[in-house]
Amino acid sequence: MFTRGAARNLLAGVVLAGCAVAGVGGGVSAGIYPARVMASPSAPTRGAAATSGMALARSPHAPQPATVHLLSSQSNALMPNGLALTPPMGWNGYNDFGRRVTAVIVEAAARAMVTSGMKAAGYAYVNLDGGWNLRTRSAQGQLQPNPRLFPHGIQPVVDYVHSLGLKFGIYASAGTRNCAGSSAGSYGHYRQDAATFASWGVDYIKLDWCYVPYKDYPSMTHQQVSQTLARQMGQAIAATGRQILYDVNDTAVRTTAWTWAAPVANLWRTTPDIRANYTSMVAHFIRDVRDYHYAGRGGWNDPDMLEVGNGAMTPTDSRTQFSLWAEMAAPLIAGNNLTKMSAVTRGILTNRAVIAVDQDRLARQGYSVASSHGHWVLTKPLANGDRAVVLFNQTDAGATISTTTSRVGMPPAAVYSLRNLWTEAVTETAAAITATVPAHGVVMYRVATAGRMSGR
Numbered sequence: 363m364f365t366r367g368a369a370r371n372l373l374a375g376v377v378l379a380g381c382a383v384a385g386v387g388g389g390v391s392a393g394i395y396p397a398r399v400m401a402s403p404s405a406p407t408r409g410a411a412a413t414s415g416m417a418l419a420r421s422p423h424a425p426q427p428a429t430v431h432l433l434s435s436q437s438n439a440l441m442p443n444g445l446a447l448t449p450p451m452g453w454n455g456y457n458d459f460g461r462r463v464t465a466v467i468v469e470a471a472a473r474a475m476v477t478s479g480m481k482a483a484g485y486a487y488v489n490l491d492g493g494w495n496l497r498t499r500s501a502q503g504q505l506q507p508n509p510r511l512f513p514h515g516i517q518p519v520v521d522y523v524h525s526l527g528l529k530f531g532i533y534a535s536a537g538t539r540n541c542a543g544s545s546a547g548s549y550g551h552y553r554q555d556a557a558t559f560a561s562w563g564v565d566y567i568k569l570d571w572c573y574v575p576y577k578d579y580p581s582m583t584h585q586q587v588s589q590t591l592a593r594q595m596g597q598a599i600a601a602t603g604r605q606i607l608y609d610v611n612d613t614a615v616r617t618t619a620w621t622w623a624a625p626v627a628n629l630w631r632t633t634p635d636i637r638a639n640y641t642s643m644v645a646h647f648i649r650d651v652r653d654y655h656y657a658g659r660g661g662w663n664d665p666d667m668l669e670v671g672n673g674a675m676t677p678t679d680s681r682t683q684f685s686l687w688a689e690m691a692a693p694l695i696a697g698n699n700l701t702k703m704s705a706v707t708r709g710i711l712t713n714r715a716v717i718a719v720d721q722d723r724l725a726r727q728g729y730s731v732a733s734s735h736g737h738w739v740l741t742k743p744l745a746n747g748d749r750a751v752v753l754f755n756q757t758d759a760g761a762t763i764s765t766t767t768s769r770v771g772m773p774p775a776a777v778y779s780l781r782n783l784w785t786e787a788v789t790e791t792a793a794a795i796t797a798t799v800p801a802h803g804v805v806m807y808r809v810a811t812a813g814r815m816s817g818r
């Protein structure tokens with residue numbers, strides 16, 4: 363049987379054999395980004411991949427040609443650390459606090475993750491983002507936590523997070539500095555820094571991509587440099603012997619990490635930085651959903667963190683982001699201040715029926731089966747045969763959105779049940795799936811063949 367690992371294997375081989383060299387790069391260009399918001403993507407085709415010779419190799423879920431089997435015998439396909447079998451869930455301080463996160467803020471967030479019920483709902487990682495360390499290294503070449511933000515260093519913060527039964531994540535840059543230029547990067551120190559993180563008990567490393575000295579690689583494309591550095595840091599992490607989830611974010615250099623990162627990392631960013639408003643969130647959704655076929659067990663597309671409860675995001679916008687991210691099997695990394703969130707925000711972040719869609723063990727990213735004038739129908743296959751269906755109204759006016767059970771991939775049956783994952787109402791249908799969807803809103807169903815009420 364053709365496996366996802368085999369697809370990744372083949373892909374790795376193909377990329378190394380020349381596609382990247384030929385410059386299959388620029389997936390995310392500043393030019394197309396806003397313009398695509400209102401575009402109507404032609405799902406469930408292979409999206410952008412369909413235009414390239416690599417299209418079939420890229421999709422683990424598509425029918426595969428015989429030649430794939432020949433190449434699939436190459437080894438080392440799937441990220442071998444055994445982590446992220448479902449998308450990671452957690453919190454990261456960057457979206458709300460920027461680079462001003464302190465030990466006090468991290469510890470308070472960890473406590474709130476427990477007391478809010480988020481830990482019980484599946485959130486595990488408490489992640490420190492960029493800005494935690496100084497621009498200079500110690501005399502021994504070690505990264506140095508900023509003493510104003512972390513007066514006792516990072517280790518006690520990690521210990522505290524662990525004492526609550528949670529995991530700790532940290533940020534590093536593949537280049538010589540972080541993207542703000544304010545902190546030392548890991549370039550030339552991958553082994554040393556991975557060892558330092560492991561010695562602190564770090565469970566998750568986000569590797570950002572700034573100040574990379576491309577002049578050190580005169581004959582390589584940016585994409586090839588990204589692959590090289592991502593692999594080197596991955597090897598450095600593996601050499602520590604500690605199980606550390608590995609998240610790469612090279613979108614600053616506009617490569618297409620989703621085409622090559624699966625054997626290397628557990629997550630790869632598909633978008634630039636998200637902002638706390640509806641337009642940005644939708645642009646990220648549109649960018650991520652088209653490459654659904656790259657995601658799977660152990661390696662996920664990352665359209666960036668949640669803005670639920672932040673900035674200009676209304677409760678409707680927030681519910682929509684949470685639904686779309688779950689449908690896309692995206693990491694659910696809350697980006698709000700957990701110590702001050704409203705009951706509405708907490709209710710969104712802890713909706714277990716929606717979380718179950720994100721965390722479904724079949725490990726498939728949802729995709730679009732219809733998109734017209736900003737009215738979307740998305741479907742995500744689930745392990746028990748159900749489908750998670752999102753009717754998303756991208757527009758500024760309420761609308762009726764309709765599809766059918768066969769259109770969303772359900773097998774023939776006399777009757778189907780539709781469980782609304784936000785209202786919990788259950789209805790039955792012979793075929794039609796129709797709902798009135800408010801502006802910016804979603805209606806999200808779990809569709810099952812009737813007689814079998816799907817579990818959460």
Ligand code: GAL
Nearest residue numbers: 456491492541542570611635
């Ligand atoms: C960006 C990155 C963000 C955040 C930020 C911190 O490059 O995309 O997710 O990590 O750096 O400075």
